[in-house]
Amino acid sequence: MDPIHPMFPVTRRAALQRWQEFLPGAARYGAGRNRVEPGHPQVTRLSAAIRGRLVTTEELIGSLLERHRFEAVEKLVQEFLWRDYWKGWLELRPSVWTTYRQELARVLHDGDPAILRRAETVRSGRGGIAVMDRFARELIETGYLHNHARMWWAGYWVHVERLPWVLGADFFYRHLLDADPASNTLGWRWVAGLQTLGKVYLPRRSNLEKYCAAEWMSDTTGLDRIDDARVTAFPPAEEPPPARVGWQSLPELPELPAGRWGLWLHGEDLTPELSALGPLRPDCVLTVLDEPLMQKLGFSAQRVDSIREGLADARARAAAHFGCPVEQRAQGGFAAHLCQVARERQLTGWVAMRPAVGPLGDAIPGIEAALAAEGFRIHWCRRRWDETGWPQAAAGFFPFWEKARGRLLARAKTPSEQGLLNI
Ligand SMILES: Cc1cc2nc3c(=O)[nH]c(=O)nc-3n(C[C@H](O)[C@H](O)[C@H](O)COP(=O)(O)OP(=O)(O)OC[C@H]3O[C@@H](n4cnc5c(N)ncnc54)[C@H](O)[C@@H]3O)c2cc1C
Numbered sequence: 001m002d003p004i005h006p007m008f009p010v011t012r013r014a015a016l017q018r019w020q021e022f023l024p025g026a027a028r029y030g031a032g033r034n035r036v037e038p039g040h041p042q043v044t045r046l047s048a049a050i051r052g053r054l055v056t057t058e059e060l061i062g063s064l065l066e067r068h069r070f071e072a073v074e075k076l077v078q079e080f081l082w083r084d085y086w087k088g089w090l091e092l093r094p095s096v097w098t099t100y101r102q103e104l105a106r107v108l109h110d111g112d113p114a115i116l117r118r119a120e121t122v123r124s125g126r127g128g129i130a131v132m133d134r135f136a137r138e139l140i141e142t143g144y145l146h147n148h149a150r151m152w153w154a155g156y157w158v159h160v161e162r163l164p165w166v167l168g169a170d171f172f173y174r175h176l177l178d179a180d181p182a183s184n185t186l187g188w189r190w191v192a193g194l195q196t197l198g199k200v201y202l203p204r205r206s207n208l209e210k211y212c213a214a215e216w217m218s219d220t221t222g223l224d225r226i227d228d229a230r231v232t233a234f235p236p237a238e239e240p241p242p243a244r245v246g247w248q249s250l251p252e253l254p255e256l257p258a259g260r261w262g263l264w265l266h267g268e269d270l271t272p273e274l275s276a277l278g279p280l281r282p283d284c285v286l287t288v289l290d291e292p293l294m295q296k297l298g299f300s301a302q303r304v305d306s307i308r309e310g311l312a313d314a315r316a317r318a319a320a321h322f323g324c325p326v327e328q329r330a331q332g333g334f335a336a337h338l339c340q341v342a343r344e345r346q347l348t349g350w351v352a353m354r355p356a357v358g359p360l361g362d363a364i365p366g367i368e369a370a371l372a373a374e375g376f377r378i379h380w381c382r383r384r385w386d387e388t389g390w391p392q393a394a395a396g397f398f399p400f401w402e403k404a405r406g407r408l409l410a411r412a413k414t415p416s417e418q419g420l421l422n423i
Pocket residue numbers: 033043044045046047048050051079080081082083084086145146147148150151154172176178179180181183184185187188191
């Protein structure tokens with residue numbers, strides 16, 4: 001199958017290839033990562049693969065520290081950890097995701113038609129600031145934006161166009177190949193000023209002139225609208241601090257009672273064979289491409305293709321590793337297929353990585369109820385990396401980072417004993 005977009009890998013092999021290409025020069029990441037340039041050579045471009053766990057941040061950090069001194073690549077390690085931080089933060093505060101989806105539905109249904117029309121104009125790359133319009137088109141065409149471009153564009157949407165942040169977040173979520181409920185929702189909240197009280201992110205012309213490729217800035221149409229002196233924050237409506245839920249620990253490998261067990265392989269973790277589930281001998285492996293759900297969420301065709309390709313890649317690896325029947329079902333909900341395949345293959349139940357907060361996480365209660373109604377069980381598990389790191393996202397990033405940094409430094413000193421993963 002042709003790659004979705006050759007620059008942004010969505011199979012494990014392509015992701016590892018990109019990583020091998022990037023790794024030798026990784027110490028230059030800190031100095032170059034803010035530059036937004038054609039081809040995005042200064043950054044890894046691995047976010048779609050990391051999002052689906054075709055490669056894990058744990059193994060990337062492992063090989064990075066095998067090759068470079070910690071201090072030389074600290075900035076990149078820190079960025080990898082931002083992803084983990086946002087995942088943990090949202091896992092501890094799931095209502096932030098629910099409230100965002102509810103607010104999005106409300107705005108789409110009851111929003112001021114003039115605002116909805118302007119939002120569509122800006123999204124389609126006709127907002128009037130040439131460089132921002134270019135970013136909107138780049139997102140639609142490639143499914144990717146550089147981090148700095150995401151910040152500029154989100155800041156432009158919220159503080160210059162003064163459009164509802166939830167509509168902008170949804171535009172990203174539908175098109176990004178790496179779209180993640182945590183990084184995207186919380187990235188947008190941070191730009192809007194909801195995530196860190198008193199802090200917003202403003203797109204400033206001088207900052208674009210410094211970091212954005214000259215050829216993308218050569219059309220100066222509309223740039224005066226983001227003149228430094230002109231851009232002011234559009235303060236968000238106040239909201240109470242989100243409620244924090246208790247941490248629910250899960251094993252990395254559940255103790256399965258005797259019986260026939262299937263492994264449900266899904267888009268939140270596409271390398272179970274490289275987790276503690278590796279030694280498992282399931283009776284079958286199932287993937288479900290829930291097309292109606294993706295349609296309901298409005299995913300772009302390119303995003304759907306990337307998910308399809310990631311699942312196909314994972315199935316091929318699972319077949320080789322687990323040596324059992326591997327199948328894919330489509331056109332329907334996860335719960336219905338899990339029940340049907342359990343019946344057909346006379347399973348006791350399923351084992352699966354527990355999906356994090358997001359559309360798949362939202363499906364958990366329905367899956368559990370449907371399986372229980374037919375006498376099947378599902379055992380959830382979680383990688384030790386997440387089980388250790390995510391609960392630490394109780395406060396700000398820097399306390400989280402300091403703890404993670406300490407753990408990584410300790411492991412880097414004794415890689416073989418601690419089993420630091422290398423590729
Ligand atoms: C408004 C907004 C929305 C975003 N939405 C998403 C999203 O849906 N999915 C997503 O993966 N990232 C998101 N990000 C974070 C970041 O922009 C992307 O992870 C990064 O641009 C991906 O490109 P890369 O792989 O080349 O990154 P690199 O710079 O090479 O970084 C390596 C990896 O570190 C992680 N990372 C880097 N920066 C961040 C960050 N700020 N937050 C979280 N993780 C980070 C990613 O996994 C990334 O692949 C968003 C940021 C903003 C400001």
